[in-house]
Amino acid sequence: MNRAEKAALQLRAVDVLQMLKETRTYDELAALTGLPAGDLNRYVNGHVLPSSDRAREVVEGVGRDELAEELGARIxxxxxxxxxxxxxxxxxxxxxxxxxxxxxxxxxxxxxxxxxxxxxxxxxxxxxxxxxxxxxxxxxxxxxxxxxxxxxxxxxxxxxxxxxxxxxxxxxxxxxxxxxxxxxxxxxxxxxxxxxxxxxxxxxxxxxxxxxxxxxxxxxxxxxxxxxxxxxxxxxxx
Missing domain, CATH: 3.40.50.2020 (Rossmann fold)
Structure with missing residues (x-):
């Protein structure tokens, strides 16, 4: 993975976390992603980017149930x-x-x-x-x-x-x-x-x-x- 691909993956993961955070607390987001609430706070607020491994886990870990729940909260x-x-x-x-x-x-x-x-x-x-x-x-x-x-x-x-x-x-x-x-x-x-x-x-x-x-x-x-x-x-x- 080159630098551009890594950066794109990291930013995509931040987008995912920010979207999920709109209808969840940090504790709920931590339970969903398996990541510490403190780290999630820093990612969501743009203070630091997740590592490429964490970013991949976030992006690939969002499935149908999570998106359906998110959509249900929005309609x-x-x-x-x-x-x-x-x-x-x-x-x-x-x-x-x-x-x-x-x-x-x-x-x-x-x-x-x-x-x-x-x-x-x-x-x-x-x-x-x-x-x-x-x-x-x-x-x-x-x-x-x-x-x-x-x-x-x-x-x-x-x-x-x-x-x-x-x-x-x-x-x-x-x-x-x-x-x-x-x-x-x-x-x-x-x-x-x-x-x-x-x-x-x-x-x-x-x-x-x-x-x-x-x-x-x-x-x-x-x-x-x-x-x-x-x-x-x-x-x-x-």
């Missing part, structure tokens, strides 16, 4: 079942931790592109695409003026409203492997539209992933459309 669900996940989707450092954990937990194959719907899923898609070294593409509810050809997916929702998403035709190619992601999956209607776009492009589905699943309906509808893995980091009751 708010009101009495009508609406989810406020802004504390997660606005935190790029947190989302950067989600990508490798999701890839491992759900055994997603490396995609050529990560596809989402504008707008709240874009930050997660960007993190997943960066981790996989894939393109990040997102469908919109309106057409870009300068784009001549689009892939279009349209569906009449349960509410009776017709929803259409557009993706520039050049964004996906036939035979591409595409991971469909979103910040939240509830009814599965948005995910079905994204899967329609993948099919229209002649591409293959590498998986469907969401930070949060509200109930099982959305995941079940997505699973009916593909044999690829379908999952969410956190499940909440509708």
């Amino acid at each position: 708010r669900v009101d009495d009508e079942g609406y989810v406020d996940n802004s504390a997660a989707v606005f935190d790029q450092a947190f989302l950067d931790l989600v990508a490798p954990v999701a890839a491992d937990a759900f055994d997603f194959d490396r995609p050529d592109a990560v596809l989402t719907a504008a707008t709240d899923g874009i930050t997660l898609a960007a993190s997943m695409a960066s981790y996989f070294g894939a393109d990040c593409v997102y469908a919109k509810k309106s057409k870009e003026t300068a784009v001549e050809e689009f892939i279009e997916a349209r569906q009449r929702l349960q509410s009776g409203i017709e929803l259409t998403y557009y993706l520039p035709a050049s964004a996906l190619g036939a035979g591409d492997s595409v991971l469909v992601v979103d910040d939240l999956i509830r009814s599965g209607e948005t995910q079905e539209l994204l899967l329609d776009i993948v099919a229209e492009a002649g591409a293959d589905v590498a998986g469907v992933f969401a930070l949060i699943a509200v109930g099982d309906e959305g995941k079940e509808r997505a699973a009916e459309r593909t044999e690829a893995p379908v999952g969410a980091l956190v499940d909440v009751d509708p």
Whole structure:
């Protein structure tokens, strides 16, 4: 490991610790990481960097359970079942931790592109695409003026409203492997539209992933459309 790689690893470990510290005491963080609370205090506050060995343990030690607990502490669900996940989707450092954990937990194959719907899923898609070294593409509810050809997916929702998403035709190619992601999956209607776009492009589905699943309906509808893995980091009751 050269100096640049070592420094990047150490700084990544500090990012992880600072993120985890937002919802934990130093004693709780010590119990989670196995590191002394006093040392953690110095790392979190930027007084000293962890050794490369400690940094690797911190970065590799954060798993699905820890991230799910962290996400659960960040979201708010009101009495009508609406989810406020802004504390997660606005935190790029947190989302950067989600990508490798999701890839491992759900055994997603490396995609050529990560596809989402504008707008709240874009930050997660960007993190997943960066981790996989894939393109990040997102469908919109309106057409870009300068784009001549689009892939279009349209569906009449349960509410009776017709929803259409557009993706520039050049964004996906036939035979591409595409991971469909979103910040939240509830009814599965948005995910079905994204899967329609993948099919229209002649591409293959590498998986469907969401930070949060509200109930099982959305995941079940997505699973009916593909044999690829379908999952969410956190499940909440509708």
